[in-house]
Each structure stands twice: as C-alpha cells, then as structure tokens.
Amino acid sequence: MGLEIMDEVRRDYTYNLVRRGKREDGRDFQDYREIKVEKGIIKRAEGSARVKIGNTEVLVGVKLEPGEPFPDSPDKGVIITNAELVPLASPEFEPGPPNEDSVQLARVVDRGIRGSEAIDLSKLCIEEGEKVWIVFIDIHVLDNDGNLVDAAALGAIASLLDIHIPAERYGLSGKGEDMIPMQDKPVAVTMVDIGGEILVDPNYNEERAAVSGLTVISNTDGTLSGIQKYGREGLEEDKVSEMVDIGIEKADELRRKFL
Amino acid sequence: MKKMYKVVIPGDFISEDVNRAGEGTYIEEGKVYAMRYGVVDDKDEIKVVPFVGKYQPAKGDVVIGRITEISFPYWIVDIASPYEARLHMSEVTSGGKKRVEFGSMHTYLDIDDLIVAKVTNTDALMRIDLGLMEDFQLGGGGRLITIPHTKVPRIIGRKGSMIRMLKEKCNCFIFVAKNGRIWIKGKEEDMNLASEVILMIAHEAHTSGLTDRVADFLNSYHRIGDTGRG
Amino acid sequence: MKEEGIELIKDGKRLDGRGFDELRPIKIEVGVLKRADGSCYFELGDNKVIAAVYGPREMHPRHAQDAKMAVLKYRYNMAPFSVDERKRPGPDRRSVEISKVSREALEPVIIKEFYPKTEIDVYVEILQSDAGTRTAGINAASIALADAGIPMKDLVSSVAVGKIDGEVVLDLNAVEDNYGEADMPIAMIARRNTITALQMDGRMTKDEFEKGLKLAMNACQQIYELQRTALIERYSEM
Numbered sequence: 133m134g135l136e137i138m139d140e141v142r143r144d145y146t147y148n149l150v151r152r153g154k155r156e157d158g159r160d161f162q163d164y165r166e167i168k169v170e171k172g173i174i175k176r177a178e179g180s181a182r183v184k185i186g187n188t189e190v191l192v193g194v195k196l197e198p199g200e201p202f203p204d205s206p207d208k209g210v211i212i213t214n215a216e217l218v219p220l221a222s223p224e225f226e227p228g229p230p231n232e233d234s235v236q237l238a239r240v241v242d243r244g245i246r247g248s249e250a251i252d253l254s255k256l257c258i259e260e261g262e263k264v265w266i267v268f269i270d271i272h273v274l275d276n277d278g279n280l281v282d283a284a285a286l287g288a289i290a291s292l293l294d295i296h297i298p299a300e301r302y303g304l305s306g307k308g309e310d311m312i313p314m315q316d317k318p319v320a321v322t323m324v325d326i327g328g329e330i331l332v333d334p335n336y337n338e339e340r341a342a343v344s345g346l347t348v349i350s351n352t353d354g355t356l357s358g359i360q361k362y363g364r365e366g367l368e369e370d371k372v373s374e375m376v377d378i379g380i381e382k383a384d385e386l387r388r389k390f391l
Numbered sequence: 392m393k394k395m396y397k398v399v400i401p402g403d404f405i406s407e408d409v410n411r412a413g414e415g416t417y418i419e420e421g422k423v424y425a426m427r428y429g430v431v432d433d434k435d436e437i438k439v440v441p442f443v444g445k446y447q448p449a450k451g452d453v454v455i456g457r458i459t460e461i462s463f464p465y466w467i468v469d470i471a472s473p474y475e476a477r478l479h480m481s482e483v484t485s486g487g488k489k490r491v492e493f494g495s496m497h498t499y500l501d502i503d504d505l506i507v508a509k510v511t512n513t514d515a516l517m518r519i520d521l522g523l524m525e526d527f528q529l530g531g532g533g534r535l536i537t538i539p540h541t542k543v544p545r546i547i548g549r550k551g552s553m554i555r556m557l558k559e560k561c562n563c564f565i566f567v568a569k570n571g572r573i574w575i576k577g578k579e580e581d582m583n584l585a586s587e588v589i590l591m592i593a594h595e596a597h598t599s600g601l602t603d604r605v606a607d608f609l610n611s612y613h614r615i616g617d618t619g620r621g
Numbered sequence: 622m623k624e625e626g627i628e629l630i631k632d633g634k635r636l637d638g639r640g641f642d643e644l645r646p647i648k649i650e651v652g653v654l655k656r657a658d659g660s661c662y663f664e665l666g667d668n669k670v671i672a673a674v675y676g677p678r679e680m681h682p683r684h685a686q687d688a689k690m691a692v693l694k695y696r697y698n699m700a701p702f703s704v705d706e707r708k709r710p711g712p713d714r715r716s717v718e719i720s721k722v723s724r725e726a727l728e729p730v731i732i733k734e735f736y737p738k739t740e741i742d743v744y745v746e747i748l749q750s751d752a753g754t755r756t757a758g759i760n761a762a763s764i765a766l767a768d769a770g771i772p773m774k775d776l777v778s779s780v781a782v783g784k785i786d787g788e789v790v791l792d793l794n795a796v797e798d799n800y801g802e803a804d805m806p807i808a809m810i811a812r813r814n815t816i817t818a819l820q821m822d823g824r825m826t827k828d829e830f831e832k833g834l835k836l837a838m839n840a841c842q843q844i845y846e847l848q849r850t851a852l853i854e855r856y857s858e859m
Contacts, residue, residue: 230714230717232717232718232720232721233721235714235717235721236717236718236721236722238714239714239715239718243822246822247803247821247822247823247824248824249824346819351824354826354827355824355825355826355827356821356824356825356826356827356830357823357824358821358822359805359819359820359821359830360722360819360820360821361722361725361817361818361819361820362725363725364725364728364729365728365729365817366729366809366810366813366815366816366817367815367816367817367819368814368815368816369814369816369834369838372816372819372834373831373834376827376830377827380827398852398853398856400767400776400849400852400853401730401767401772401773401774401775401776402773402774402775402776402810402812417732417774424774426732426772426773426774427767427770427772427773428767428768428770428852429770430856441770442770442856443658443659443768443769443770444770445658445676445677445678445736445770447735447736473676473677473678473679473736473739474679474738474739475679515737516688516738517737517738539770541770597856
C-alpha cells in the first residue's frame with residue numbers, strides 16, 4: 133500500500149514538472165543522462181560491457197560456443213539473447229523464471245541486432261549443416277533506474293565489437309575468423325510520452341509517469357532495424373513519426389560517442 | 392418482420408445532446424458515444440442497454456444469492472456479480488435476539504442454499520452487504536433460471552405488464568431478482584412453459600412488439616396431449 | 622528467420638495474386654462459445670484464431686488486485702498443430718511477448734474503472750497459423766470484449782505491413798514473412814487514428830516506415846468496418 137501511494141505522488145510530481153518544461157534532474161527533454169561504457173570487464177566472457185546510463189546499470193556478457201545451426205539456415209551462426217532482471221536490481225524484481233518484461237527486453241535488443249545484420253552470421257559457420265558458432269548475449273540488469281533497453285542494447289554492441297572467437301578452446305584453431313565479423317552498429321533510443329511531451333531516456337519515475345513509450349533502433353546509415361511501442365495508452369501517428377526522427381538522430385550521437 | 396431497436400457497438404456516435412447522456416454512454420468533445428454493445432434507449436435519458444454484462448450491485452436491489460462459503464460471522468454469497476457479497480449472521484436471528492454459535496451457522500444456512508436478499512450497503516472497496524428478506528423463502532420444488540441481468544426489465548415489462556401475463560398464463564409463482572436470477576415454482580409442465588417463455592424474452596429482448604408475440608405464443612401453447620414440443 | 626532465395630513479386634503481383642495494398646479474405650463469427658462471456662472466431666487468409674473473454678471476475682490472488690480498476694490479462698497461445706513443425710505446448714518467449722504487446726494494444730479502450738478489484742481475461746488460441754496471427758488475435762479479442770459487455774471506448778483493429786523484394790506491402794502471409802525484409806504489426810483505434818501497438822522487425826528506411834504506417838492505417842479502417850458489421854449483424858438476424 134505504501135509503495136502505491138508513494139508511486140502516485142511521484143507520478144504527479146514528475147508530470148507536473150514536465151508540464152512546466154522541466155525534468156527532475158534538470159535535463160532537456162531530448163538529453164540522455166550521463167553514459168559510461170566499460171568494455172572487457174568479465175574475463176570469462178568472450179566479450180562484455182558494463183553500461184551506466186545515469187543510475188541504471190546493466191552488465192552484458194557475450195559467450196560463444198559451437199553448436200548446431202537452425203535447420204533452415206545451415207551455414208549461418210545463431211544469436212541467442214536473454215535478459216535477467218535479477219532481484220537485487222529493484223524492489224520490484226522477483227526471483228523466478230523470466231517474466232514478460234525480461235522477455236520483451238531481450239527480444240527487442242535481439243531484434244535490433246538481427247534486423248541490422250550487425251553480426252555477419254554467414255561468417256560464423258564452422259561446418260555447414262553441422263556446426264556453427266552460437267553467440268549468447270546475456271543481459272544482466274544490476275540497477276533499474278529506467279530505460280533498461282537502451283543500456284542493454286548499447287552494452288550488447290559494445291561487447292560484440294571486441295570479441296575474439298575462442299577457436300582454440302574448442303580445438304578449432306585455424307578455421308574461420310578471429311574476431312566476430314560486425315557489419316553495423318545498431319543503437320536503441322527509447323522515448324516516452326508524458327502529457328504530450330516527448331522525453332528521451334526516461335528514468336524510473338518518468339517511466340512510471342508516462343502513459344506510453346517507443347524504442348527506435350537504427351543503424352549507421354539511418355535505416356531502422358527495430359521499433360517497439362510500450363504502454364497502456366495509444367500514440368498519435370505524428371507523434372510516432374516525430375519519435376522515429378528523434379530516435380535516428382540520437383542514435384547517431386550515441387554511436388559516435390560510445391561505439 | 393421484427394423491428395429492431397438501434398444496435399450500437401462501443402465507440403458509435405449517438406447524439407450531441409450531452410445533457411441527456413445516461414448509462415452505457417460516455418461523453419467526449421460535446422458528443423455522446425456508446426460505451427457498450429447493446430441497444431439504444433432514448434426515451435428519457437440516452438442509454439445503451441447492453442446485451443450482456445455482469446451485474447453491479449446497488450443499494451436497495453433485491454437479489455437471489457447462493458451461499459458459497461461460511462466464514463464466521465458471515466456467509467459469503469454469490470450474487471452473479473464479479474463481487475462476492477456477505478450476509479452477517481445476525482440476519483438470521485430476528486432482530487439479533489438469539490446468538491448464532493460458532494460452528495452452527497450451517498444449521499441456519501448451508502453451502503449451496505439459495506436466499507432472497509436485499510443489498511443493504513456497498514462501499515468503495517466493493518464490499519457488499521446483504522440483508523435477508525425473511526418474509527421470503529425459496530423452498531424446494533422450484534427452479535432457478537439465470538438470464539443476463541440486463542434483460543430483467545423486459546421480463547418485468549412496462550408497469551409490470553409482461554410479468555403479470557407470464558404468471559397468469561403459466562400458472563406459476565415467478566420471482567424475478569435484479570441480478571438476473573429468476574425463481575419459478577409450479578407444476579412441472581407449467582414450469583417448462585414458463586422457462587421457455589422467459590428464455591425467449593431474454594433472447595429477443597432487443598426487438599419491439601415482443602409483448603404481443605409472447606401473448607400469442609402463450610395463447611397458442613397446447614398443454615394436454617402435447618406431442619413433439621421441447 | 623529471414624531466408625534468401627525466392628521471388629516474392631512477379632509482374633507487379635504477389636505470389637498469391639494480391640496487390641500490394643490488399644488484405645487477405647476475412648471471416649468473422651461473433652459469440653461462438655457457450656461458456657465464455659464473450660467470444661469471436663476470426664479468419665485472416667489461412668489464419669484461424671478464436672478469442673474468448675471471461676470477466677470481469679473477482680481477481681486472485683487478492684494481493685494482486687487493483688483497488689481502483691479492473692486488471693486486463695491477455696494470453697496468446699498457439700495450438701501444437703497450428704504450424705508446420707509441431708509447436709510444443711505451453712508458453713514460449715515469443716508468446717509471452719505477443720501477449721504483453723497485445724494486452725497493451727487493447728488497454729487504451731477498456732474502461733477499467735468500472736470494475737475495481739476484478740480481472741478481465743482474454744484468451745486467444747491460434748488454431749492455424751499463416752503469419753499475422755497476433756493481428757488476427759487482437760481483432761478477434763476486440764470483438765470478444767465487446768461481445769462480453771465490457772465497457773469500452775471503441776474497438777481496436779490490427780494488421781501487419783512488411784517489405785518484400787524492396788516493396789512495402791500489406792498483410793504478409795507466411796512465405797512473404799519468411800523471405801521478406803521487414804515485418805511491422807500495428808494495432809490502432811481506427812476512428813481516432815491512435816496507434817496502440819507497433820513493432821518493427823527487419824530493416825526499413827524511414828520513408829518505407831512512413832509508407833507502411835499509412836498503408837496499415839487505411840487497412841485498419843477496412844478491418845474496423847468488418848468488425849462492426851459482424852457485431853451489428855449478430856443481433857439483426859432474427
């Protein structure tokens with residue numbers, strides 16, 4: 133009960149601030165919080181990155197293993213993306229099997245990578261029809277202060293840009309590539325609608341105060357490789373268009389600074 | 392050819408007369424829209440009478456309930472609504488003169504018993520209190536029919552005209568509760584007729600000329616030596 | 622899985638003969654289930670789905686109740702025989718995501734304040750799948766909700782657009798979805814031009830996205846008319 137009331141009070145506060153043209157932390161509506169990306173911090177993973185956006189913290193680890201290809205693409209590597217909203221990251225996260233939020237998070241990040249063909253899967257073939265490299269992208273959320281998607285997506289690409297394929301470990305040295313072959317750097321930009329205003333990179337309170345949101349994933353050449361709408365209310369068509377434009381613009385900024 | 396009342400779906404525009412907007416409608420930007428799938432009744436207020444819907448208890452309603460649980464000092468009662476109702480044990484002890492002992496509530500009313508009760512109170516937390524109508528017992532040998540509560544007004548008819556006709560022609564005791572539950576009691580074949588007519592009215596509630604059609608049906612119904620009916 | 626290799630557009634027509642902005646045939650039946658409070662059977666091309674609504678009914682567990690409004694729940698489920706390669710029964714990650722997105726597509730029209738502390742359950746079963754099942758599900762669910770007497774502001778209509786052989790087209794079938802370049806399911810309140818669900822999978826330019834959005838919005842108007850007709854006619858045949 134207490135949490136609910138506090139929630140409502142905070143929601144009203146956030147909403148009222150926005151109506152006066154302000155955000156809690158003083159940012160402009162289209163600004164990101166401070167972003168920090170640290171690569172290669174988990175030795176056991178082939179690639180890893182710790183991303184902080186404001187207080188939100190996400191750790192992404194990428195591991196590679198040989199495995200069977202999908203029957204309809206026998207000469208292509210496989211991407212498997214998973215997200216864990218572990219209980220220590222937020223009073224609302226509970227232990228247990230993946231809930232709809234963690235499933236959605238993983239699938240949206242995965243979509244962006246797949247849609248952009250960021251990883252050249254055809255170069256991850258070991259033996260056609262028998263063995264390919266499976267790329268496990270595991271997103272571990274450590275602190276939820278809003279906008280997990282952008283942090284996770286950034287972490288995923290940052291991890292992937294720096295991976296050496298562990299051929300020796302599996303007795304496969306000399307076969308194929310050394311580095312994961314990356315062809316693009318998709319970036320996710322999430323925005324919410326609060327009282328008709330578009331806010332980029334919502335923090336936790338802003339996410340709760342918002343009635344709907346949109347994640348736009350775009351590539352180096354400005355094409356889109358993923359879009360996902362959230363929330364319990366609708367969005368007008370022109371607002372969606374505006375968000376897509378902002379998404380492409382901000383993705384460019386983030387890509388230049390961090391990838 | 393049966394004439395229809397106007398059928399609407401949620402979101403249909405009905406009228407610009409916002410002052411008359413009633414149940415089943417919502418107002419947006421000076422216009423009245425349908426909020427439910429049903430028929431428009433714009434005789435006084437502009438209402439949409441839904442074809443089906445869950446019964447929402449209101450203070451003063453008389454309902455037929457079924458005991459589902461005994462939870463001292465209350466009986467929990469199912470009143471065909473998304474919300475359970477409760478009947479306090481003092482309701483069975485005329486004016487609370489006698490005390491109902493813990494563990495003996497079932498001797499007064501047991502699980503699955505039917506009661507006729509009045510909704511005495513509802514609150515914002517959707518707690519619903521019932522008061523037993525003691526002058527009314529649902530004894531054995533009767534039948535309970537359930538129809539969508541939205542059709543109850545049609546069973547009653549304008550100024551009770553329909554229900555009066557049913558009671559007379561079917562020769563049955565018929566009690567229609569607000570929550571769509573109907574208790575009938577009479578001879579087996581009379582109850583069969585009453586059931587059939589009630590379900591027919593419920594099925595055709597949104598058409599006009601229904602009273603006449605029901606009257607015709609009842610008048611032409613053969614009782615002695617029935618063959619091939621039902 | 623996007624695969625290469627087949628020509629999806631020949632002489633300006635799609636493999637099944639449709640134009641770029643043509644919907645597959647739709648068939649709608651309202652109130653097909655006896656036990657459910659509201660129901661709808663919906664066909665979109667070779668997709669066959671059935672939606673049922675139970676509620677509002679008391680919500681359990683009690684601690685999950687919302688004191689002020691009803692809670693909407695949506696479960697999208699594929700029958701094991703609905704696809705070529707048998708699908709193992711039970712929710713998989715795709716179904717979980719679709720259920721969430723579909724629920725959010727319908728929430729904006731449901732007037733939840735009417736029934737505090739209750740839940741409204743929407744169950745969508747995919748009996749036969751040919752791409753576009755989630756859109757068929759949302760269309761059917763909308764009708765089933767109205768059929769159940771749930772207080773709503775309007776209906777929600779849904780369709781997918783996609784990109785095949787470089788062209789933006791409406792309502793992909795399974796072959797087009799498998800070999801195409803992008804897939805974008807959309808749901809909207811047709812009368813208000815408000816988008817309640819939007820996903821894009823694949824690769825598209827901003828212009829292609831805008832084109833697809835317009836195509837989808839027009840199609841949703843058409844679908845809305847069919848939904849409305851089905852509901853009105855249900856009580857007009859006597």
